[in-house]
Amino acid sequence: MEVAQTSTTTQPKNKIIAIASFVFGLFFWIPLLNWIFGPIALVLGIYALIQIRKNPEFYSGNYFAIIGSFLGGLIILLNILGLFSQ
Numbered sequence: 001m002e003v004a005q006t007s008t009t010t011q012p013k014n015k016i017i018a019i020a021s022f023v024f025g026l027f028f029w030i031p032l033l034n035w036i037f038g039p040i041a042l043v044l045g046i047y048a049l050i051q052i053r054k055n056p057e058f059y060s061g062n063y064f065a066i067i068g069s070f071l072g073g074l075i076i077l078l079n080i081l082g083l084f085s086q
Helices: 018-029 034-054 062-084
Strands: none
Touching: 018 034, 018 062, 034 062
């Protein structure tokens, strides 16, 4: 009699999108590229949060996504305020 073997290995959760949002958010100090990196960080962070909420068994990195979204939004806000302050 043969016993069916089940695989108990679990795949690691994907947090690449959340980490990418965080990294783009950290590049706020590059003067001209922050106009590009800020929106990218915000969009990737929001996308990562949506994916984490829909499929928590496959995605993780909630804190990276939150911080990346926050930094991206802050970059955009500060750039807009900087334009109107002159």
